[in-house]
Amino acid sequence: MSSIIDVANAAGLSTATVSRALRTPEKVTEATRARVMAAVAEVDYRPNLLARNLRSDRSFSVLVLVPGIANPFFANVTAGIESIAWRRGYSVFLGDTRDSRDREAHYEQLVETRLADGVIQLSPDYGFNARQRAASYPIVHACGCELTQAPSVRIDNAGAAREMADHLIAAGHRRIATISGPAANPHAVDRMKGYRAALDAAGIAFDPALVRFGDWSMGSGLAAANEFLGLPDRPTAIFSMNDEMAIGAIQSATARGLRVPHDLAITGFDDISFAAHSTPSLTTIAQPAEAMGAKACEILIDRIEGKGADDTVHILPHELIVRQSSASTN
Structure with a gap:
């Protein structure tokens, strides 16, 4: 040995x-x-x-609360967290909360019993719940939204969604449907704000019939697209608020014999690895997922080690990635 x-x-x-x-x-x-x-x-x-x-009264571990452990976007955020934790001598525990407060409370006991030194929250909750506000351990949000309390890391979700809708409008689309996440989800709320702002700026009336709420899965995207494509006056474009639902929408269009983007433009959000390799390749918003996780981990470990309390909301840049799935209607 x-x-x-x-x-x-x-x-x-x-x-x-x-x-x-x-x-x-x-x-x-x-x-x-x-x-x-x-x-x-x-x-x-x-x-x-x-x-x-x-000896140190520390576990040298951090707890990451993940709303959906199978979600590729959260996997990328977690990879960024783990890279910093490893470099700074910490281990990472993952808690799959499935957006359940009870599951969150169960995992938070790891910190309360000193099995972890702090929490990185990947849920986009607007703020800390009552239990977290009363906690004596540090908490950092890695995937925040407009109203998430500091310290947190996020992108401008509303601005990114508006940029995507502007892209579709510039390509000539007027009937632009959207597949949102759950109605109360803070990311979905922010992105809906950006979508509607783009329509308003272009003089396009918001049509509730062109909105469906999914659960971020491919299946819910496919189901939503099926409903849109069954309308008498179907949309010419679909903006999905994540890539998995967008890929489901592409499957729906293909099953009906529609060509993407010639008959229907479809766009996503996140730029997961599948987006570049779908057929056709998916136009999307690239979030710096690993950088978001890495920044959140740096902030958390600095707080654990008493190197200062960073109470900032860090807004990282996003990027519109134009691929084959969106094109001009002209």
Whole structure:
């Protein structure tokens, strides 16, 4: 079994520096910490983490609350969190809350019992629930919305949705349907705001008949598109508020013999990996998912280690990615 001396030799550092990096990682530079962790992996060193945690009164773990663990977008956010946590000497626990307050409370007990040092919330709740407001541990939102309390990380969801609707309007579309997420979901609320703002600016009347509410799944996108395409005056474009529902809408159009984008333009939101490889490739809004997770993790660990309380709402840039699924009607 390897020892801390083996780690020090592999890293080219003193045993004191290696010990400091493992016991109190906040007291060494990130470059030193990364060097030590690489050496730990190289020599397969397995420190006594329980003893370390007892000495420091810290678990060196963070809890990530995920509304849907199978959602590809949240998987990308979590990858960004894990990359920072690993570099700074922390482990990551995942809690699949399924948007359930009871499940959130169950997972939060990990922090209350010192099995984790803080929480990264991926749900776009407007603010902390009563339990979280009373908590003594730090919490950071990684996928916030307009009214999410700081500290949080997000994009301008309303602005991004407006940019997508503007893209479709510029291509000549006037009957633009939208597949929203659940009506009360804060991301869906923000994106609906942007969609309606684009219609208003273009002098296009908002038509409630061109709105359907899904649950972010491909199946709900397919079902919503089936309803739109059954209308006597069907839309010429569908803006889906996430990529999975947009891919479901493409399946609906294809099953009816419609060509996307020639007969119907379809766009999404998120830029998950499938978006570039769907048939046709999907026009979408790219969110910097990994960067959002990484920033949230940096903020949380800094708060855990007493390096200052970042009470800022960080708005990261999004990008309109135009691919084959949207085109001019002219």
